[in-house]
Amino acid sequence: MADSFRDPQGGGSLILAWQVKNKTVLIVGGGVVAAGRVFNALEADARVTVVAPELNDELQYRVSKAQITWHQRSFVSSDLDGADMVLTAIDDHSESQRIVDECKARRIPVNAADINDLCDFWFMSTHRDHSVQIAVSTNSKAPRLANRIRRQIAAALPRGTGKAVDQIGRLRKRIREADPEPQNSKRRMTWLTQLCDYWPIEQLARLDSDNIDSLLDAYIDNKDPTSVGLSLQPPSVASSRIPSPDLRSASSASSVSSSGKRGRLVLVGAGVGDPELLTVRAHRALKEADIVLADKLIPEAVLGLIECEIYTARKFPGAATEAQEDLYRRGVEELGKGKNVVRLKQGDPFVYGRGGEEILYFRKFGYEPEVVPGLTSAITGPGLCGIPVTHRGVADQVLVLSGANRHGDLPNIPGYVATRTLVILMSVKRLKDIVALLGGSGYPLDLPLAIVERAGCSDQRTVRGTVQTIVDVVERVGHNPPGLIVAGHAVNVLSDAAIEDRFLDASTLGLYADETGKQ
Structure with missing residues (x-):
């Protein structure tokens, strides 16, 4: 009998929320x-x-x-x-x-x-978010470390935690006013407990007056709180088009599975191609996943690390939006089953990777994705190929553009700046058009320009030329996608060393070649 009780450890403090109102x-x-x-x-x-x-x-x-x-x-x-x-x-x-x-x-x-x-x-070291207060004590041993612990705890809280508490507080007060009898306290507590355990905190944070009225009516009518359908509007985004497929099971998907396990979503950046360049956190997420929803361009070497089911979007020729919606559908479906879902995206999800759109989408169903950044090809790709995009004394700025906007239009390239390195992603297929835009924006014809191909992969390659010659060079040596364009004086600052680099192919550099054929 005595062994079933814990022994006090001593040396702690009695943690209290001291009420000093009007004292x-x-x-x-x-x-x-x-x-x-x-x-x-x-x-x-x-x-x-x-x-x-x-x-x-x-x-x-x-x-x-x-x-x-x-x-x-x-x-x-x-x-x-x-x-x-x-x-x-x-x-x-x-x-x-x-x-x-x-x-x-x-x-x-x-x-x-x-x-x-x-x-x-x-x-104590405290964090406050509306009515939520979190305090960390090290019992005077390491107050500075308490601050660090408190920040880590606060960072792990679901989005809108404080507001969710305030909204539940409003509902709790309304219920007590509608049903004040002391003998009904257990019913009130049980009903609110079910509500708080069922709905995700992110959704509780978006309760409004109409939602609270609906929940109060459900309590009065003795309805199960999990049966109440709430119209919870996601945060508005004025300029973003978020696909909205018909998911009739959204209300169930936003909560927990029939087994009682809540789905978890991790948005992972796969980096530039080499699995050894994945972050430790990304590698762990892939190992813990129940299913991985992968972009089509994820290299085989990275996919080879995955031990669970891998799902890539069905092919929709010339229709990237439909492919994206297919991944959305599968993601919500698997999350509704309580699965640990990893959404694997090439590079970094937030660098022209629709990562922000995906977060906004899944929030509509009560899921706040954990974000694991990846090395972006915009900076890391040129670096792996011997191009330091911010080489001191040569380039004091980097401009990263997408080769095609959401409507498929060419990028708007600003005027030439001699100390700028220009990086254009998803653009090599439109190289002729890009080069014409560069010329029209005042870029010198002899400005160094490189095509970085498959950065981080075993067959990585750099094709070099100038604004004037690069199209002819690519026509001669071909192109192995995916690739990106780098323009600026930083392209050649390590050229001699770059030729010797194991990643580069000297036969395609064109550094000192007359592109008419004379060497």
Whole structure:
């Protein structure tokens, strides 16, 4: 019997959410630390009195706004009259000791900044989001580390956590007003527990007055909260077209599977092609996946790491949007089964990869994808091929363009800047048109230009020329997609070394060749 209970470890603190609303908090000191204590107390709706000969700018502002009461002098014993809590924030250790002794004699809880042995309690590293407050204590062992731990916890919270809590608070209040009988407290608690456990936090954050009215009606009518259909609008995006396939099971997909397991979505960047250039986090996500939804251009070497089912979009010739919607459909379907879904995209998902569109889409169904960035070919690709796009003294800026916008139009290329490296993705098939645009935008005909092909793969290659010669060079040596265009003086700054690099093919460089055929 005794072995079934845990033994206390000791050395901890009793963690409390101390209610000081309308209580008097006395703060001794007028500097930065005191200002922080004042702010915390005001956020907790306390009545704050400050005793100090001088105040910093922040505390003077609070006096001018009548947020605090200020006694312009040093501490005297009578300041403790009526105080419910005392906080000292002064550099005088002996004076802090005197104040602490007087507080203890009167049984007033006291904190002395940076003197832990004198404190009845201490402040923790806190995160606040609306009504949600998270506090981390290291029990005075490592306060700086507490800040780091708190940031990591806050970063892991679902989007809209604080707002979700506020909305549930509104609903809870409405339910108590509609059904105030004490004997029904268990029913209220059970019903709200089901609601909170069923709906994703991201969706609870988007509850509005109509949704709350619907949920209240469901409670009054004794309906299961999971049966309520809510119209939850995703955040509006004025300029983005997000495909909306007909998914009639969206309400079930947005919650949990029949087994009670909630689906998880990870948006992974596959990088530039070499599986050894995947991030450790991306590699782990692929190993943990139940299914991987992959772009068509993912190299075989990367796909070879995957041990689960791999699904690529059905072929829709000349219709990338339909292929994208096919992946959306499969993703929502698998998430609704409680699967761990990885959406694997080439390069970095946010560099012309529709990553943002995919996040906005899946949010509509209550899923907030975890994002695992990948090395983007825009920077890493040229680097692997001996082109440092920001070589000091040569290029002080990089401009990355897409070779075709969402409507298939050619890019708008700004005027020539000698110290700029221009990188154009998804563009080699339209090389002639791109070169014509460069000439029309004032790019010199002798400006170095390179085609970087299959960067990071074993058959990586760089084809070099100039704005004037590159089209002829590519016609002579051919092109192995995928590839990108790099234009600028940075193209040739490592040219001699680049020829010797194992990744490059000297026969196709054209660095010192007369492209009419003379060497």
